[in-house]
Amino acid sequence: MIKCRFAPSPTGHMHVGGVRTALFNWLFARSQGGKMVLRIEDTDTERSTRESEEQIINSLRWCGLDWDEGPDIGGPHGPYRQSERTEMRIYNDIAEQLIKNGHAYYATYKADDPKTVISTSTERPQLKEGYTFTVKFKIPDASDITFKDLLKGEMSFSSDAFDDFVIIKSNGFPTYNFAVVVDDHMMEITHVLRGEDHLSNTPKQIMIYEALSWKTPQFMHIPLILGHDRSPLSKRHGHTSVEHFRREGYLSKALMNYLALLGWSVDQEIFDYVEKLKDFSPASISNKAVIFDYEKLEWINGKHLRMLDIDELVSQFELWFRYTGKTDFMEAFMEDAQYTREVLKICREKVNTLSQLYDFSMPFFTEEPEYDASYVNKYLTKEWSLELISEAMRRFEDNSDWSVEGVEKVIRDLAELKITSKKNTFQTLRGSVTGRLVTPGLFETIAVLGRERTLERLEITLQLAESLRDDEEE
Secondary structure: OOEEEEOOOOOOOOEHHHHHHHHHHHHHHHHOOOEEEEOEOOOOOOOOOHHHHHHHHHHHHHOOOOOOEEOOOEOOOOOOEHHHHHHOOHHHHHHHHHHHOOOEEEEEEEOOEOOOOOEEEOOOOOOOOOEEEEEEEOOOOOOEEEEEEOOOEEEEEEHHHOOOEEEEOOOOOEOHHHHHHHHHHHOOOOEEEEEHHHHHHHHHHHHHHHHOOOOOOEEEEEOOEEOOOOOEOOHHHOOOEHHHHHHOOOOHHHHHHHHHHOOEOOOOOOOOHHHHHHHOOHHHEOOOOEEOOHHHHHHHHHHHHHHOOHHHHHHHHHHHHHHHOOHHHHHHHHHOHHHHHHHHHHHHHHOOOHHHHHHHHHHHHOOOOOOOHHHHHHHHOOOOHHHHHHHHHHHHHHOOOOOHHHHHHHHHHHHHOOOOOHHHHHHHHHHHHHOOOOOOOHHHHHHHHHHHHHHHHHHHHHHHHHHHHHHHHO
């Protein structure tokens, strides 16, 4: 059975590069009817935290990924935190086995000079004060280390290129290259799909596998996600954490859609990655470098946003409110379900994220408009504004058809009076009911607001225009 794993270090936020690696492992395992393992590699005792672990798990679950074994659900090959496996002496016992078989040894150092080996032995050192020791793996005599990478093909390294390396640190914790071999073997991992930055680690790991007479899993090293300057994607290129994109109102399916496109040759651009399982194979992964394009991600998110059923959009919006803590807006949002649906229907056409949708739809849920200074200065200070708004109020008071078509007729008839230009008429009304000059379609906006809200807002705007006129006269 195919068995893959994702093994993050809980030393910070979940990076989108890590999520893409998890996604490819998940797609491969699930497409083959195999299993997925989540393992927490927390041997970096100074930087690893349970808070980061929780954030990683929450981010992965938000992205729609699941696993069959892991620290949160257990499994037959646990524990799934390396720190807990260290406490059980799993790594130390294997290291002692390597020492016994002549593939490793103890190396003693002065505590203040950990780079200079004072002595080596196959017996556990009896240390004097001020000294410490590690366990080092012994590089075999000159030989070639070869393996077939599922993406890069035949790979070969000479053992001469490597020096003996530490597998158990002075604090008793295993190093990455040792722990990952032990864990992958004991958890029965068959395929290791990871970033190509790990390629240089693979020969060391294969030497350990061979020294222990363990079967080596199949490796696949995927090109890293790069920034615009073609260096590995990092914070200097922009935000990189899943939490950031979630807070900014990106949909998980859209983010995963985009990450899948970064390396996976798919026959369409907008898709649900779960529905594309049957099309996934390691052979469909590209060996070319991929650039993270923030604008492309936003565009894809906008596509997914507009594809959502309106009730699902409302649900996603509510979840986003709770996640971001924007509860002040939520009460008004929840007050009238049908009104909310109509607002979101017209607002989502001009935005790409839930954060943008929040800003764009906010005027519909406030009790009265919050006027942009640009609107006030450009339109409400003009002599014709009072006449135009007053006439608009009279016509809307008499209006009985509040469909989009009915509203359009009122406004176009108003423009025909030529109190001011057609553009000025439209923009003055737009700002009167929303406080802004950029909104959904004017006719749709007023139709959704309805008679009561529209007249109330026109009245408030008229009063503001009158006060501005009074100030000028004084």
